[in-house]
Amino acid sequence: MANKKDLDAHYTVMDKIFRLSIGEIGAYSGARYNGEFSMKLEDAQHRKHEFIAEHLNIKKGSKVLDMGCGWGAFVNYLNNDVGAVGHGVVLAKGQADACIKNGLNVKYMNIKDVTSETFGTNFDAICAMGSPEHLSSIDEYKEGKQDEVYKTFFKQLSDMMPVGNKIYIQTMVFDKNIMPIEKIPFGYQDVYKKEHTDAEMMAMLCDVFPGSWLPYGSEQVIETAKPYFKLTHIDSGRADYIETIHQWTSKFLQFHFYKYLLFASLGPKYVTNKNFRHWFRRFKVAPNLVTFQREILDHFRMVFEKVE
Numbered sequence: 134m135a136n137k138k139d140l141d142a143h144y145t146v147m148d149k150i151f152r153l154s155i156g157e158i159g160a161y162s163g164a165r166y167n168g169e170f171s172m173k174l175e176d177a178q179h180r181k182h183e184f185i186a187e188h189l190n191i192k193k194g195s196k197v198l199d200m201g202c203g204w205g206a207f208v209n210y211l212n213n214d215v216g217a218v219g220h221g222v223v224l225a226k227g228q229a230d231a232c233i234k235n236g237l238n239v240k241y242m243n244i245k246d247v248t249s250e251t252f253g254t255n256f257d258a259i260c261a262m263g264s265p266e267h268l269s270s271i272d273e274y275k276e277g278k279q280d281e282v283y284k285t286f287f288k289q290l291s292d293m294m295p296v297g298n299k300i301y302i303q304t305m306v307f308d309k310n311i312m313p314i315e316k317i318p319f320g321y322q323d324v325y326k327k328e329h330t331d332a333e334m335m336a337m338l339c340d341v342f343p344g345s346w347l348p349y350g351s352e353q354v355i356e357t358a359k360p361y362f363k364l365t366h367i368d369s370g371r372a373d374y375i376e377t378i379h380q381w382t383s384k385f386l387q388f389h390f391y392k393y394l395l396f397a398s399l400g401p402k403y404v405t406n407k408n409f410r411h412w413f414r415r416f417k418v419a420p421n422l423v424t425f426q427r428e429i430l431d432h433f434r435m436v437f438e439k440v441e
Contacts, residue, residue, distance in 0.1 A: 148227030152204065153392040154384040158235055160206035161381075162262040162303060163374040163432055174380040177373070182210040188366055188436045189258035189299045191217050196257050198222070198293070200244045201264025205232040208239060217257075222247055249292040256294045258301070265304040265354070267345045274314070274346045283348065283357035291361035291439055299438050300362065303370070306348045308431040311335075319343075324414045331429055337420040340411075351433040362437035371425055374432040378422045385416075 155161065156175070164177035165184055172180075185207070191197055193216035199207050202221030205228075211219035221239035223229050229241035244264055269282040290300055312332055321336035329337070339345075348354050355364050402409050424430045 148225075148231065150385070150392055150395050152231060153389050153395070154387065155381065156204075156206075157231070158205050158209045158237075161203045163370050163434075164377045164380075165370070165434075166373045166376055168372075170376050174377065174384070177377070178206065179210070182207055182214070184434075185260060185301045186211075186215055186217075189260070189301055191215055191258050193217065196220070196255060198247070198252065198256050198259045200247060200259065200261045201267075202228075202232065202237075202239055203263070204228055205235060205237040205239055207260060207262065208232070208237050209235075212237075220252070245286075245289075247293075248289060252293060254293055254295075256298070258299055259290050259294060260301040260303075261290075262301070262303040263305075265302055266347055267342060269346050269348075270344045271314070271339070271346045279346065279348075280353070280357050283354065284360065287358045287361045294439055296439050296441055299365070299436055302354060302358075302435045302437065303433070304348065304354065305374075305430050305432050306350050306354070308350070308371075308428045310427055310429045311349075312429075322411070324411050324418060329418065329420075329423075331424075331427055334418075334420040334423050334427070335429060337415050337418060338424055341415065341421075347430070350431070351435065354433070354435065358437055361439060363440050364435060365438050366434075366436035368434055370432040370434050371428075371430075375422065375425050378419070378425075382419070382422075 151161070152159065160178040160181070164174055165181035166172050166177045167180070185191070191211065195215070195217040197211050197217050197219055199219065199221040202208050202223050205221055208219035208221040211217040219238065221232060221237060222242050222244055223232065223239060224241070224243050226241060229239055232239035265286070268286055269279045273279055273282055310331060312335070316332050317339065318332060318336045319339060321333050321340070324337060351367060358364070403413060425432065
């Protein structure tokens with residue numbers, strides 16, 4: 134899966150800029166607009182949190198784990214809006230440090246190390262918003278191990294909760310226009326072109342998280358969960374994710390004096406480090422947005438109930 138270095142390159146380097154843009158405890162996963170795209174990002178994120186709490190039967194006193202909790206938005210919502218007991222784990226150091234500084238019960242660790250031995254067996258609900266995207270590596274896919282990776286993950290979740298309790302999974306998946314892996318030019322460097330093919334967009338996206346390879350549709354997620362969980366709800370959040378990215382971009386570009394000083398402080402690294410220039414350029418090209426617009430990727434929200 135994506136390792137500490139991959140995640141730190143994306144989240145920790147820009148940690149303060151992210152927080153100044155989306156909020157100290159901002160949510161950094163797809164929001165829930167339900168077609169109401171005039172809604173503010175913060176309200177759509179709150180709607181998503183309400184949806185999860187309702188569908189997972191989270192109440193006051195419920196013990197809930199957020200695997201890959203980012204800057205702790207959902208953990209904070211659980212604690213302050215619901216009165217539940219929120220726990221989180223995250224692998225990016227900048228995110229973990231920010232959560233702990235803000236008084237959230239978050240551990241800095243790999244989600245694959247979260248087990249019944251390390252966290253117990255009595256969770257009322259477990260969420261994974263975005264983290265399933267990083268479970269399988271490209272090498273594991275090529276070796277035919279991707280299903281095994283997801284089955285292991287679902288067993289991991291199953292072991293931490295009683296029968297009848299629920300989990301929420303939110304993840305990007307490959308959509309109908311995905312091309313064979315052999316056609317993707319990994320390591321693609323021509324990031325300054327005006328137009329990019331689907332394969333080139335995928336290569337740039339993979340370069341952000343080189344240790345990650347997405348599930349093939351919601352079907353692969355559902356099938357690998359079957360030994361432990363039954364699906365109780367599913368919907369596509371592709372349009373919602375596109376709107377979320379648009380609003381994130383607007384917030385990243387919004388002027389804030391200290392934030393722009395931080396941007397300026399990255400100048401020497403931008404001049405001297407080619408890889409960092411390419412990394413920065415990808416924000417302008419926005420392969421994460423374009424791949425959804427071209428239906429190379431989709432985005433699903435799923436609720437599962439643990440079975441015997």
